Amino acid sequence: MTRNSVFFVAALLVIIGIAVLPSCQLAQKPAVLKFGWYETDPRLVKFINDTVAEYKQKTGVDIQVESMPDVDLWPKLQASISSGRPYDLATDGYIGHVTMLAARNQLEPMDDIINKFGRDDYLPKILFPYQDKVWWLPYDYNVGVLYIRTDLLKEKGLAVPKTWDDLLKVAKALTEKDRYGIVLCMGENGCNSFLWSPMLWSNGVQIFDKDWNVILDSPEIKPKAVEALNFWKELYQYSPPGTEAAGYSEMLSLFATGRVAIAPYAGRLVHYMKDNSPDLLDKFQVIGFPTKDGKQAAAGFGYDGFIVPKGPNSKAAKEFLAWFAQNKMAEFESTLAAHLLPTQKSTFNDPKYRDSADAKRFWDSAIQPQYDLVTNSILSSVDTQGPGPDARPGEVLNAGIIKDMAQSVVLKNVPPDQAVDEAAKKIRDLIKK
């Protein structure tokens, strides 16, 4: 064998080694799944970390949970997809993202997991089927409701408000020296759109028709929107001054400190009161946003779920989710029972959820009322407007157009009909893009 031949064989072996070794390693060591997780409450972070540790023990599959606020997850998710190494699992609370990714063939469908329970097991509207498939595994509703102090109502001999007039009367009656009747979230944030828009839906306002035409300023819808804006402005006189920058945290604090008697919020406020002002826990009731005539109630439609972006570990990620849905969902939702309102009937009836301490304690005051609103109210939000799941209403939400409409009327005294026209024009311009 010549020296050259020895070099040639050695080089060949090195090349084969380089090519084969990593795949051998891959075969020996399973990949670590990346899980983008935006539930930042420490109890939920602990729960998911314990759960993935348990899953690893059972299956050997390692899942790394990357916890971050929701606003950070979407840009990171996009960047991970463009880089060719997407998150294997992620939480998402915005159906616009889900449809956007599904339309670009970047998501795994979830029908196989959903079908194990049956679509009928899921509560209304939550599956958001798109192109005949379900692209996410929903785990909770965030229902935009009104929290009202029942002790103060009793003190004044007032009933729970069922109509707009009732709500106005109650807000006025409960406004005193050191307390305001109601707090309206008017800040430059998602809280504003989420917690003011139910007033629009309660009056029959719609943004799009069945063909995605903007009908907010149509002869049929505009008067309803104007009415809702006028009512919101009237109600604002019983809201504490300075809520122009208020967000979710201010809503929580103002209600929990007793500075306001009524606050719009979702289930989280229950747990906030439990942590910070337990004396209020027997003095509140969750109700829907009244309609003008009191025949029905409206509620804000928020939601969260899991998605699996397409990638090398999609199969393993879906196996984890199937296991989670089957074995952990009820336990997960019982962690913050009023905040993580289940999306499945079977979870509601699961003793792990139903018999948990928080579920029992808040069933009548917060959980059952939210369930009733999900199943029997005008449940909507800016991002779920229109004939079906789509990115367009999500763009309207993100552009803050509905928020601006309320702010301009309430804070800048713009005439409501002008504000509606401006909003409709902005939506058309946005959709055209």
Next chain:
Amino acid sequence: MILFAVTILVPAAMAVRLSLYKMSTFIDEPVFIGLGNFVTLAQQPRFWNAAWNNIVYTVACVLFQTVIGIGVALVLHNNFRGRNLVRGATVVPYIIPSVVVALTWRWMLQPQLGIVNAIFRAVGLPSIEWFSVGWAMPTVILVSVWAWMPFVALVFLAALQTVPDELYESAMIDGASAWQRFISITLPVLKPVVAIIILLRGIWMFNKFDQIWLLTGGGPLQMTENLPILAYVKTFQLNQVGEGTAVATLSLVIMLAGALVYFKMFRLEEA
């Protein structure tokens, strides 16, 4: 040079390049549209509102930081009991992370629960709606001045310490008043420092995002939305990556132009 190119030039060039493309999300294939994004921006009142807010915020912050900074530096330059303690305390706002500054002030100024209005009420003054349409911009300026003035004061204090005491003593013997000593001795010493401070603070304030975003989110009704916030909103919330990077590019151009004019007006090496 390679390090400079890799860490600064290449990312900047990529951002500028993106501004020439129509791109909704980071997942989409960009489509070249030339200056289309800039034309679109020029037609948007929201862009001009953000540009105006940027100018108001930057000018006001730099002005107040400089004037108050000089005042504080002059006070700290004097001998008085507990001077070192006061000097140390003055630096505190500067060393607190921006996020902590913004969130702390946001709660302190919260009209209902905040301590500032509580004090106002206790002494019989009316409460102020710090984040209302009329007050939001002064509020973000106030917090920025509070946070960054100490840096300016420290730099001026360092410059003041280079002035020999003999100069002041001679001037006093010649009968110069405190004002005359400030105009004739102190100010000429501070002039080059002022020029540098205005340039640096101008650039930093023009790019300010975190404090304003955390205090007001750019609201209410875009009253405090500046160009960095608009770039962020367009890129990450409105899925208009092309327009968002165009805002950032224009911001860069405006700042470069401002810096060039500034250099032309004040030759720093001669100042």
